[in-house]
Amino acid sequence: MINKFSTKLLCALCGMFFLFLSFSFGFASKEKNNVPESINMAVLNGPSGMCFAYLFENVSKIDNTSIYYEVCASPDVLLPKLLKGELDIGILPPNVATKVYSSQPDSIILAAVSGFGMLNLVSTDKTIKSLEDLKGKTVYVAGQGATPEYIFRAILEKSGINQNGENSVTLDFSIPTSELAAAIVSGKVDYAVVPEPFATVAVLRSSEKLKVYRSLDLQIIWSEFFNTDTFPMTTIVVRKEFAKKYPALVNSFLQEAENSIKWTNQNTYEASLLVEKHTLGLKAQIAEKAIPNCAFGFSPAKEAKPQIELLLQTFLKYAPASVGGKLPDDNFYFE
Incomplete structure (x- = not known):
């Protein structure tokens, strides 16, 4: 009976030993x-x-x-x-x-x-062809304190367009980014700087009665001012x-x-x-x-x-x- 018990114990110990070796080898292999x-x-x-x-x-x-x-x-x-x-x-x-x-x-x-870069100025105003056309307008901008704001500020400054005072472009951040496409489509706002997919959504959901245009590609303007393709x-x-x-x-x-x-x-x-x-x-x-x-x-x-x-x-x-x-x-x- 003792021999039988000893044999079982020996088998169990051997199994644990080989399991340990297998685990150790696998771990070592991973580390190696x-x-x-x-x-x-x-x-x-x-x-x-x-x-x-x-x-x-x-x-x-x-x-x-x-x-x-x-x-x-x-x-x-x-x-x-x-x-x-x-x-x-x-x-x-x-x-x-x-x-x-x-x-x-x-x-x-x-x-x-x-x-x-995937920023566009979208508008219901088809006369907007350049930054100069935005003088005296209020532009709603997606993401205050983020890339859209500072890219837009930089290109306005490079264009010599004031952001305060007479004949300036006013930046408004009061509408959340997720709501800007709907605001443009509904006519609540006329001009907005938005990233994708909001520009695409605004254009697709506009109607013949109130059409939304991709008026300005900010990447093109950036490349002209900063001599680089994009950002x-x-x-x-x-x-x-x-x-x-x-x-x-x-x-x-x-x-x-x-x-x-x-x-x-x-x-x-x-x-x-x-x-x-x-x-x-x-x-x-x-x-x-x-x-x-x-x-x-x-x-x-x-x-x-x-x-x-x-x-x-x-x-x-x-x-x-x-x-x-x-x-x-x-x-x-x-x-």
């Missing part, structure tokens, strides 16, 4: 290959997240590392999760990313730009600790992100269906029309640095605290 179990990535609800719907649908693993996706309502929701380590990769406006890095340089780094509006950021520990994996993810952006631009109908399926903020019918106007593109951080810094200098001029009071150093840019 420097691959984490998973990546947690979040996008923002709305246009900046639409170009990643392809990832949600088709890319569940990279280099044997699982990827989990989520959609956050705003940067205010996404950012705390990133800083607490609940997320590894996220989508943020460049000014928000810069401000965080300025106060917490070990928190995040900027890996790439995923979306460029970044959306960036991919990574937790700094994660990027330092797994740089090859981050590069692999960025390649998938670039592929997703290219696919979205080339397959607007299919992409729009995925946008609705993964609840990224738009119905497919609107998403399909908006995607061509959303300026999705991919540029690695180091390559995009001049455009990023030009935008940040604009923020520094009008609201330095919004980007931490200074330009970020080279360690901000992933390579």
Whole structure:
């Protein structure tokens, strides 16, 4: 009976030993290959997240590392999760990313730009052909303290147009961004600076009785004044600790992100269906029309640095605290 018990005990011990060896080998293998179990990535609800719907649908693993996706309502929701380590990769406006890095340089780094300028002045006034035509008018602007405001202020200043006093352009921020398209369509306001998809929504929902026009493309005006094609509006950021520990994996993810952006631009109908399926903020019918106007593109951080810094200098001029009071150093840019 003792021999029988001893045999069972020996078998159990052997099983535990081999299980331990198996676990240890698997763990060592993971560490040796420097691959984490998973990546947690979040996008923002709305246009900046639409170009990643392809990832949600088709890319569940990279280099044997699982990827989990989520959609956050705003940067205010996404950012705390990133800083607490609940997320590894996220989508943020460049000014928000810069401000965080300025106060917490070990928190995040900027890996790439995923979306460029997509601002339009929409109007029910078909006579608007230039900034000069806006003199004496009130323009409602989406997002006080954000990129639309400072881009618009910068190009007005470059045009020599006052923002106060006689013959000036008055900026009004009293209507929330989400309500501006409806305000234009209803005739409540005549002029508005809006990003996508709000410009597309306003144009599509206008009527013959009160037609809405894309009167001015702010990217074209910006390029004329600042000698650059456009400006970044959306960036991919990574937790700094994660990027330092797994740089090859981050590069692999960025390649998938670039592929997703290219696919979205080339397959607007299919992409729009995925946008609705993964609840990224738009119905497919609107998403399909908006995607061509959303300026999705991919540029690695180091390559995009001049455009990023030009935008940040604009923020520094009008609201330095919004980007931490200074330009970020080279360690901000992933390579």
